[in-house]
Amino acid sequence: MDMALDALSWISIVAGLFFMLVGTLGVLRLPDIYTRLHAAGMTDTMGAGFLILGMVLQTVQGILHGESTWWFVLFRLVLIYVFLLFTSPIASHALARAGLAGGVAPWTAPGDGDE
Amino acid sequence: MTETMVQLVDVVLLVLLAITGIAVIRTRNLFVAVMLAGIYSLLSAGLFVVMDAVDVAFTEAAVGAGISTVLMLGTLALVGYKESAPTHKPILPLFVVLVTGGILVYGTAEIPPFGGADNPAHKHVAAHYIHDSEEEIGHIPNVVTSVLGSYRGYDTMGETAVIFTAMVGVLLLLSRGPLPKRIFHAGQWHTVKAGTTREDMVAKFGGDAGPDETVKDGPARTEGGADG
Amino acid sequence: MISFTLFNYWAVIVLMMVGFYTLISRDNLVKKLIGLNIFQTSVIMMYVSIGKITGGTAPILMESGDHGGEVAVDAGHAAVEVLYSNPIPHVLMLTAIVVGVATLALGLSLVVRINEAYGTIEEDEIARKDNAR
Amino acid sequence: MDDRVILRIGTKILSPFILIFALYVQFHGDYGPGGGFQAGVIFAAAFVLYALVFGLGNAIKVMPPKVAYICGAMGVVIYLGVGYLSMFRGGEFLNYSYLFDPEHDPTHGQHYGIIGIELGVLVTVFGVMVALFYAFAGRRRIDT
Structure with missing residues (x-):
């Protein structure tokens, strides 16, 4: 049981790091603000989500070992994820709107769309 | 094992901080520079967590990365985003920087090793605060709070007064204050007559439509902040 | 680690000099203030690294088993002494950060006023306009 | 009304939680990281967010600048008040042990004294940060 929880937790932490890495690469490599926002948004939901899942599993392990105060840690982690679910899309939306209001035209592939 | 990892994180954060700082020097778009300053603050908050200063990290993240950036963006909305070429x-x-840095590095030769538990800095009152605060102040586990509030209450009082004074200063400088006596516009100086309001000057020379517009779209008006 | 004993101080000095260079070499007043900010943050880092104790933990006292930290881990040997980092630099720097944002706000408001009077925030241009008056 | 539905609804959902988090930081400051400075900044951040989304005019209706100025001054008064109170109770300035009777447990007074001065710090920092934001955001720009 312990081993399984630990392994699961590490797998999800590594998955979170992977998504973070992909998101970062996207921010660096993609051509304009909107596509970059797409990558950054994935970092927030998938990357941070998996990282928090890994931490939750570690906390569950602690609780199974009789650490009663770790319930608070679990509660806080869940709260953090809930707030991330709210703030991340809203921030991305605000940034995209600001870009549009600032007159940044969305990037299109050369020879695609505009003739 | 854990200490090595802590040192590794420490080194990585310091390198990232140096990169951010150099990027601030190199960029000529002030909007980018302000954003990088915010990143710098956030990274240094991470460094403070690594160095066990959780309260400092919290403050730096809230103040340095939050309010400072907002204030600088508010300024940029008023003064423009472009920096002219050096x-x-x-x-x-x-030369000055290298000499100063060299002297400082030379001075570190006398500093006791980083992280040593027997350093003189930890020998004076710090041990007293950690061991006796529970008895003297009561059940306040966060030693930083008890030192800040009780042992060094005078410091905090003066500091509260300082930020109040800063507010008074900023309000004197910015809130509907008198216009400057001369304004440089279109290549020459214009004398501002007494009794002219800010609205008159905006009508004469042009400017923003009103406070609402300044806030709403102010920081968004760069070219997406994208420069490379 | 390769002589880690002083590396931290050196790195912080490098950061300090980056801020100092921005402060003295740029003409733009906002850029100067950003440099000042970097300089100040680096000074704070210097103080905090003086307060760090290797193997220590944040100066928040914990009772055994209550916070599930070091003590709980070392529950095997009961009265293990927890090593706390030095809280004094933290307290001093806490106030320094807030005072720092206050001075930054004051400096920025001066920049706004200078821009209103001169129409520029570049130092050499301001000097030129002053001479052309 | 404008069409920024997501931003408006999101701000309305998040603002109360930001305020509650600020109070949590304030009153949990004795047990974990946090305290008056951080709580004041977070409290002010809620109003800054409101002003950014709903415009400065609406934010001024919610939180008039005068209230911010008074808060900035009030906090210092609260701080000094706690100091003078302990002085009038027979101790030194800011010696909270005397806040209650001398026979009373002095740590009790210390605890309440720290809560009092942290409240003063919270109020000052909150007022000052909101006032600074208003000062910068409410400035009209003259083209030169």
């Missing part, structure tokens, strides 16, 4: 050769400042 006019001087960077040799003299570089």
Whole structure:
């Protein structure tokens, strides 16, 4: 049981790091603000989500070992994820709107769309 | 094992901080520079967590990365985003910086090793605060709070007064204050007559439509902040 | 680690000098203030690294088993002494950060006023306009 | 009304939680990281967010600048008040042990004294940060 929880937790932490890495690469490599926002948004939901899942599993392990105060840690982690679910899309939306209001035209592939 | 990892994180954060700082020097878009300053603050907050200063990290993240950035963006909405090309050769400042840095590094030879538990800095009152605060102040586990509030209450009082004074200063400078006596516009100086309001000057020379517009779209008006 | 004993101080000095260079070599007043900010943050880092104790933990006292930290881990040997980092630099720097944002706000408001009077925030241009008056 | 539905609804959902988090930081400051400075900044951040989304005019209706100025001054008064109170109770300035009777447990007074001065710090920092934001955001720009 312990081993399984630990392994699961590490797998999800590594998955979170992977998504973070992909998101970062996207921010660096993609051509304009909107596509970059797409990558950054994935970092927030998938990357941070998996990282928090890994931490939750570690906390569950602690609780199974009789650490009663770790319930608070679990509660806080869940709260953090809930707030991330709210703030991340809203921030991305605000940034995209600001870009549009600032007159940044969305990037299109050369020879695609505009003739 | 854990200490090595802590040192590794420490080194990575310091390198990232150095990169951010150099990027601030190199960029000529002030909007980008302000954003990088915010990143710098956030990274240094991470460094403070690594160095066990959780309260400092919290403050730096809230104040340095939050409010400072907002204030600087508010300023940029009023003064514009472009920095002109440097006019001087960077040799003299570089020389000054290298000499100062060299002297400081030379001075570190006398500093006791980083992280030593027997360093003189930990020998004076710090041990007293940690061991006796529970008894003297009561059940306040966060030693920083009890030192800040009780042992060094005078410091905090003066500091509260300082930020209040800063507010008074900023309000004197910015809130509907008198206009400057002369305004430089379209290549020459204009004398501002007494009794002219800010609205008159905006009508005469042009400017923003009103406070609402300044806030709403102010920071968004760069070219997406994208420069490379 | 390769002589880690002083590396931290050296790195912080490098950061300090980056801020100092921005402060003295740029003409733009906002850029100067950003440099000042970097300089100040680096000074704070210097103080905090003086307060760090290797193997220590944040100066928040914990009772055994209550917070599930070091003590709980070392529950095997009961009265293990927890090593706390030095809280004094933290307290001093806490106030320094807030005072720092206050001075930054004051400096920025001066920049706004200078821009209103001169129409520029570049130092050499301000000097030129002053001479052309 | 404008069409920024997501931003408006999101701000309305998040603002109360930001305020509650600020109070949590304030009153949990004795047990974990946090305290008056951080709580004041977070409290002010809620109003800054409101002003950014709904415009400065609406934010001024919610939180008039005068209230911010008074808060900035009030906090210092609260701080000094706690100091003078302990002085009038027979101790030194800011010696909270005397806040209650001398026979009373002095740590009790210390605890309440720290809560009092942290409240003063919270109020000052909150007022000052909101006032600074208003000062910068409410400035009209003259083209030169």
